[in-house]
Amino acid sequence: xxxxxxxxxxxxxxxxxxxxxxxxxxxxxxxxxxxxxxxxxxxxxxxxxxxxxxxxxxxxxxxxxxxxxxxxxxxxxxxxxxxxxxxxxxxxxxxxxxxxxxxxxxxxxxxxxxxxxxxxxxxxxxxxxxxxxxxxxxxxxxxx
Numbered sequence: 001x002x003x004x005x006x007x008x009x010x011x012x013x014x015x016x017x018x019x020x021x022x023x024x025x026x027x028x029x030x031x032x033x034x035x036x037x038x039x040x041x042x043x044x045x046x047x048x049x050x051x052x053x054x055x056x057x058x059x060x061x062x063x064x065x066x067x068x069x070x071x072x073x074x075x076x077x078x079x080x081x082x083x084x085x086x087x088x089x090x091x092x093x094x095x096x097x098x099x100x101x102x103x104x105x106x107x108x109x110x111x112x113x114x115x116x117x118x119x120x121x122x123x124x125x126x127x128x129x130x131x132x133x134x135x136x137x138x139x140x141x142x143x144x
Contacts, residue, residue: 013078013079013084014078014141014143016075018143018144019071019074019075019078019140019141020071020075022071022139022140022141022142023067023068023070023071023074023140024071025139026067026070026071026135026136026139026140027063027064027067027068027071029135029139030063030067030131030132030135030136031059031060031063031064031067033131033132033135034059034060034063034128034131034132035056035059035060037127037128037131038054038056038059038128041054041124041127045120045121045124047121047124048121050115050116051115051116051117051121052115053117053121053125054121054124054125059128062128063128063132066099066132066136067132067136070092070095070136070140071140073091073095074088074140074141077091078141084141085141088137088140088141089137092133092136092137095133096129096130096133099129100126100129103122103123103125103126103129104122104123104126106122107119107120107122107123110122
């Protein structure tokens with residue numbers, strides 16, 4: 001008689017410590033990616049010093065803030081969802097759309113923004129959202 005083994009199609013869930021470490025790593029990588037993106041955008045377009053979202057402290061702060069939020073959300077998904085990978089994909093897409101909407105709205109009507117800026121500047125902010133979103137999507141649920 002032979003023993004029958006079954007294997008789960010879902011990998012084991014990450015521990016809270018693994019998620020925290022991945023989150024911190026992802027925040028550092030995302031800040032680095034957005035700083036590099038800022039220097040590239042600064043070489044390609046004129047970015048005025050009085051446009052707060054394109055200044056390095058604001059870029060680092062909001063990238064870290066969104067990364068901390070993404071880490072907490074992934075921890076909840078990992079804990080509660082039967083298929084964390086699929087739920088994470090959906091949450092990342094919805095999160096990207098929700099964070100992009102204000103930039104798109106201000107690009108369509110710069111006069112409505114709380115600080116002066118052009119449609120081009122508000123549109124360029126989407127580069128940071130894409131860069132950080134991709135980093136968070138791939139690194140936070142990463143398995144070693």
